[in-house]
Amino acid sequence: MDVKWDKLQPKLSKFVLFTLRKLKFSTMTPVQASVIPLLLGNKDVAAEAVTGSGKTLAFLIPLLERMHRRAEPWKHFEIGGIVISPTRELAKQTSEVLKDFLDAMEQPFKQVLMIGGTKIAEDIEMLKSEGANIIIATPGRLEDLLTRGDVPLHVAVKSLEMLVLDEADRLLELGFEKSLNTILEFFPKQRRTSLFSATQTRQLELLVRAGLRNPVIVSVKQKSSEPSTFSTPKELVNYYKICSPSDKMKFLIQFLKHQGSGKKYILFFLTCACVDYFFELLRKLLPDFEMHSLHGKMKKKREKMLEKFRSATSGILFCTDVMERGIDIPDIDWVVQFDPPTSVSAFVHRCGRTARIGQEGSALTLLMPNEDAYVDFIQRNQKVHLEEYNADLDGSDEPGIDKITKELQLRDRACFDKANRAFVSFVRAYGKHECYFILRTKDLDFAGLARSFGLLRLPKMPELKNLQLDFEPVEMDFNDISYKDKQKESIRKCKLEEFKETGVWPGAKGIKRPKQTVAWEEAKKARMEKKEKRKKKKEYVQKKIEEGKTKNKRKRKKMTDEQWKELEDNISFLKRMKKDKNVDCDD
Numbered sequence: 001m002d003v004k005w006d007k008l009q010p011k012l013s014k015f016v017l018f019t020l021r022k023l024k025f026s027t028m029t030p031v032q033a034s035v036i037p038l039l040l041g042n043k044d045v046a047a048e049a050v051t052g053s054g055k056t057l058a059f060l061i062p063l064l065e066r067m068h069r070r071a072e073p074w075k076h077f078e079i080g081g082i083v084i085s086p087t088r089e090l091a092k093q094t095s096e097v098l099k100d101f102l103d104a105m106e107q108p109f110k111q112v113l114m115i116g117g118t119k120i121a122e123d124i125e126m127l128k129s130e131g132a133n134i135i136i137a138t139p140g141r142l143e144d145l146l147t148r149g150d151v152p153l154h155v156a157v158k159s160l161e162m163l164v165l166d167e168a169d170r171l172l173e174l175g176f177e178k179s180l181n182t183i184l185e186f187f188p189k190q191r192r193t194s195l196f197s198a199t200q201t202r203q204l205e206l207l208v209r210a211g212l213r214n215p216v217i218v219s220v221k222q223k224s225s226e227p228s229t230f231s232t233p234k235e236l237v238n239y240y241k242i243c244s245p246s247d248k249m250k251f252l253i254q255f256l257k258h259q260g261s262g263k264k265y266i267l268f269f270l271t272c273a274c275v276d277y278f279f280e281l282l283r284k285l286l287p288d289f290e291m292h293s294l295h296g297k298m299k300k301k302r303e304k305m306l307e308k309f310r311s312a313t314s315g316i317l318f319c320t321d322v323m324e325r326g327i328d329i330p331d332i333d334w335v336v337q338f339d340p341p342t343s344v345s346a347f348v349h350r351c352g353r354t355a356r357i358g359q360e361g362s363a364l365t366l367l368m369p370n371e372d373a374y375v376d377f378i379q380r381n382q383k384v385h386l387e388e389y390n391a392d393l394d395g396s397d398e399p400g401i402d403k404i405t406k407e408l409q410l411r412d413r414a415c416f417d418k419a420n421r422a423f424v425s426f427v428r429a430y431g432k433h434e435c436y437f438i439l440r441t442k443d444l445d446f447a448g449l450a451r452s453f454g455l456l457r458l459p460k461m462p463e464l465k466n467l468q469l470d471f472e473p474v475e476m477d478f479n480d481i482s483y484k485d486k487q488k489e490s491i492r493k494c495k496l497e498e499f500k501e502t503g504v505w506p507g508a509k510g511i512k513r514p515k516q517t518v519a520w521e522e523a524k525k526a527r528m529e530k531k532e533k534r535k536k537k538k539e540y541v542q543k544k545i546e547e548g549k550t551k552n553k554r555k556r557k558k559m560t561d562e563q564w565k566e567l568e569d570n571i572s573f574l575k576r577m578k579k580d581k582n583v584d585c586d587d
């Protein structure tokens, strides 16, 4: 049953009710109805609820109420509330929601946003001159501010009323466990702590034990008549499509044309370099679509892009998992995952960018034939229901794409570089999949993949060494591809001259010039020995690969229910906490 805000006991403050009316939120969502009374009633809460269920207000309202109810006025630099968010975007978004409420206060609390990507000296200056009552921060920056001691933040937090760990599982996934433990040390024990997440993991349980005192565990499931509880909203229809690597891009283009340019899409890629390349490519291939791109390696542009896309009524946002959590963009019709995400739980969060607060939405994940077991895995492991996307599209009717892709690279070396970088980054990131027992680098169809990236030739990389691949490079001297940018091109030409003379690319790391002192005969002998060793190693590796393939084939067929269960149970141990700069991360 829907509960109205004014029915809450004790009653919410006037400024809160006023803002809720202004936002036209007449009733509480289930997570709000469960969590707000607990936090107001002095309990710590660890809450799990599906994406887009209104978790932000579930912690902001109690935080404001608790601070507002204190009889003693808050001092200029006395912190009553801290919200820790995994990404800058999410922190900014929370701060904007908070602002709506603060604007309605007669004497508003001072809120500050402390996130990476800005100079820490500016934050210190601001805290010194303007003070603060509520901090919304990313963990890295907050830890810095607390430990550096440039401002007496550790003193200012002595009366902390409430600490919020938003998207806590993501905080852990990004490797912030140590930072969080350091931060927790600075806070008074007498505080309320709430922890929010759309998924539960074993590591999260450890954080709950470390940071919360006798917490009430709230798990808000769907109001669904279905017997099993899914971790995605019931309004979300979740599709998958299996395409050969060479057809994947073509299928995506067909799919987008079929759906039309009047809708709003979020398109997820595995790496920043893939976002950069495919953004450039699709801009040329689909000129009718409004397009934006966003990833963790963009600095100031990130905010602008997000704002533009947020206010647009249609278009595509190309992004990495920096956008996977918490980001609340209205009216997303489709979430398309061009590749499965590196972390298993990210799947649910990516999909959760659509079908928010009762709205309808769809998600589509593209998989390659070697990834078909992922469908079963994600359905069991993440409690989602996936349907096969069946709109008579298969990518085969888009013949012009290969030609245009190649032409773009031939016309500008910058695009040629981007294509290569995207491919290399993809292969590297692929090897870091959490469920690498299903998504295995050695099962990748590298030649097909290289064709889908439109590569003119295969890049030199260890993963491709010793492999016999059915890939025809374009026959040409690749040094003939020039940059459109004149300055870049003239630098390249100078380097090319030097390379032709010395055989060494200027500035290239790790490449040593041949030692001039070694006698020619000796050098030749050493080279031959090395060659022989390489040959033997190649034969050995090839043999192992062949053995591995047959073994794995046998294993996959024999996977029993118990083995699936075991794999799922062990998933948290398989997590790699190392931040992978090549994929995407934040501070």
Ligand SMILES: Nc1ncnc2c1ncn2[C@@H]1O[C@H](COP(=O)(O)OP(=O)(O)OP(=O)(O)O)[C@@H](O)[C@H]1O
Residues within 6 Å of the ligand: 024, 025, 026, 027, 028, 029, 032, 049, 050, 051, 052, 053, 054, 055, 056, 057, 198, 325, 326, 327, 328, 352, 353, 356, 357
């Ligand atoms: N009581 C309410 N009534 C109507 N709309 C609401 C209510 N509470 C929140 N919303 C709106 O619902 C949307 C989703 O809320 P929010 O971003 O807090 O969800 P979330 O659970 O944190 O999602 P995620 O897990 O993806 O971070 C927002 O646009 C918010 O303004």
